[in-house]
Amino acid sequence: MKLNLILQSVVIVLMLFLVNSLAYSTIVDVSFEKIRLTPPLCADVFDFVVMGDNRPSEPGNIPDVFVRMIEEWNILKPSFIIDVGDLILGGSAHLLDEQWNEFKSLVNKIESPFFPVPGNHDISDRLSEEIYKSRIGPTCYAFSYGNSRFIILNSEEPGQIDSLSEEQIDWLKKELANIKSKHIFVFLHKPYFQTKPEKWSTVESLFLPFPSVYVFAGHDHRYLYYGRKEGIHYIISAGGGAEIRRDEEEGGFHHYLLVKVRGAQVSWSVIRPGNILPMDVVTQEKVERRENWREIFRFPPVECGWGEPVKTNIIMNINNPFNEDAEVKIDWSIPQSWQVNTTLPELFTLRKGGVAPHSLSLTWIPTTDFKIYPVPEMKVWIKQGNEEISFSSSLMISPVISIPELPDSILIDGDLSDWNFVPSYPVLYPANFDVFQNTQDLQANWRGGWNKNGVYMAVEVLDNEFYQPYSGDIVWCADNLELFLGEWEWSLSLTSKGTEVFMYEGPNREEETLNEVVKLAVNRKGNYIYYEVLFPPSEVAPLSLSKGERVTFSIIVNDLDSQGPLNNRHWLEFTPGAGSGREDFPRCVLVLK
The missing domain is CATH 3.60.21.10 (Metallo-dependent phosphatases)
Known part of the structure; x- marks a missing residue:
């Protein structure tokens, strides 16, 4: 025992x-x-x-x-x-x-x-x-x-x-x-x-x-x-x-x-x-087949000046490169500010190896708020043999903005008074706000320019509460700017330790690193937050800093209000979808003037 x-x-x-x-x-x-x-x-x-x-x-x-x-x-x-x-x-x-x-x-x-x-x-x-x-x-x-x-x-x-x-x-x-x-x-x-x-x-x-x-x-x-x-x-x-x-x-x-x-x-x-x-x-073969069909129904890119009317004609050669006939169904979604006339039928059969040319006439008249998005979109269903494929194809439209050459006297100090001669553009598209997408608690405007020293940007944000408790690669979870410039993706923030520039992606660079080359100043006055930034030549490559050069651009203004009325993160986008995490969202084109 x-x-x-x-x-x-x-x-x-x-x-x-x-x-x-x-x-x-x-x-x-x-x-x-x-x-x-x-x-x-x-x-x-x-x-x-x-x-x-x-x-x-x-x-x-x-x-x-x-x-x-x-x-x-x-x-x-x-x-x-x-x-x-x-x-x-x-x-x-x-x-x-x-x-x-x-x-x-x-x-x-x-x-x-x-x-x-x-x-x-x-x-x-x-x-x-x-x-x-x-x-x-x-x-x-x-x-x-x-x-x-x-x-x-x-x-x-x-x-x-x-x-x-x-x-x-x-x-x-x-x-x-x-x-x-x-x-x-x-x-x-x-x-x-x-x-x-x-x-x-x-x-x-x-x-x-x-x-x-x-x-x-x-x-x-x-x-x-x-x-x-x-x-x-x-x-x-x-x-x-x-x-x-x-x-x-x-x-x-x-x-x-x-x-x-x-x-x-x-x-x-x-x-x-x-x-x-x-x-x-999901196999590589199936993905490639779907990508092939998406490419066949992809709209060619259309450019227009910011706030200018759009009137364009497009020819789309719809072909079937596969060895089986395809049954096709198309359903259009056309916003009120757009007009679309097309020869594309709602239902048709694409014979194997066949080509069906179709034309589209697209018209947009500027609205008072200059919102060119949303754009016409077609939902496509394809049945081919035992496989069914569906996807959406949206008109790829890129507003073009000319940004002026700036004097060397521009200082990166958060004081935007020396930007008064540069046109400003509103950040228009809300995401994750309330059910009515009421943007009363967050508004923003953006300006851009350039000279031999690099690409300059200034952003004015009106926010009912500034809140940024984070730093590092998750600053986007609270108040900050996310910026897409060509192949580069940046976060610009005012953290508890001061200003912070974080690079998510850049050509031939290690991903997700703090950057000490870009110059950033952030100035707060009441409910206004002023961001001023200079991206030197090394941080905009391969863009050449000369007149007529072009680069794609978009920006996100993130907001998190600890005191409400919206306790979830919400944001404004310069082009819709910029905050979706996808790479195929539309971007505007900046032209160095």
Whole structure:
């Protein structure tokens, strides 16, 4: 009896020790311990889940779909789960602890082992990388399970631009040197197999000697079976809860993958919460076919001076390049300020290899508010064999604005009195306001100019409350400006630490970095906020600073009112759709005068 009591006490002490050590371990450490305690019953038969990009779209707003996924995984009980990155929203280092606490509280509800991969929202610099390692685990690691080897790579090494470091590639070579597993599964956040940066061919070549290799990535918020190239399978699974930026037919839906290993066979199902889809629901072939049809029905671009009438005739040669007839249905949406006359019928058949030329006459008379958008749009349905495709095609119209050459005396000081001779343009298009899109609490005007020193911009904002508690790559969640200039995307902010210029994208630049070259001044007077900025030549390249040069442009004025009346983020757009996260929104054209 005493011996039993002693043994029970020893077991309890060991269990308490294990629980306490796990409580202070990283997520990866905890998962390795779970794997050790629950090896596969059969090395050739097991299932695991792959998903990614479950980060919130705004601070503290955990996606409901991610919570639902956790509930389903606990029902399915896969051997483990691999998340291909973007676990949290991110931002400056001082904002990360609370986000990681929230994330870990969710992960603690997952019964299966959970192996994370770092994404660009998780690691943005050396400090956030160290926080990740201390709280989540290593950024690059490998483990075996059953008949397979699992390799986690890090596409987010600070200082690396769209590539893996030589150090990481050397580590991968050593890892692969002794592998005798039947399958190799590789995971990284950014789909380099799709964008093909310079060093990726070196990485791919390391996998070629192996007969069964599967590479999973995230980042591009969608599902896509990219295909099998030289024996290697490539898959994107990035629908874990972050905002969707593509149409459903192109994989734009929330999902996770259930991967089944059965001896030499590997397959997977695409699962929406509550739905199971076949793995070929979106393939590269289907996407290319849809893109081909969208291109066939795409309007040619139309330019017009700002606020000037539009009267244009368009010829569209609608052709069918495929080997099957296509049944086509078209439904027009024409705003009141527009007139459209067309020879396109509502229903028609396009014979295989056939061409049907059609004409359109488009007219717009300026309204008192100068809103040229929305523009005419046609919804297209195509039935071809057993496939049905649908998409929308909008008139691509670009207002043209000439910006003057400025004197060198312009100072970047937040005082816009020296801009009085430059025309101003209203930021007209509201998004996410109340049901009536009442913009009384937010109004803005924009001016632009240039000289040999760069491109200048000045923005005047009238806002009932200025609120910007963030910094880093999530400043757009509160009051700030987002600006699109050619290939560049910027955020201009006044944070608690002062002015901040953040670059999201730029040609041949590391993405998502603070910029100290652009000059920014922000001046607040009552309910007015004045932004003044100079982008020097290096930050507008390849634009040449000479008369007649052209560059595309749009701007977003973000607003978050902590005191109401609108407690959700809302914004004004210079061209509609600029804040949608999509790349195909219309932009105006700036001409250097």
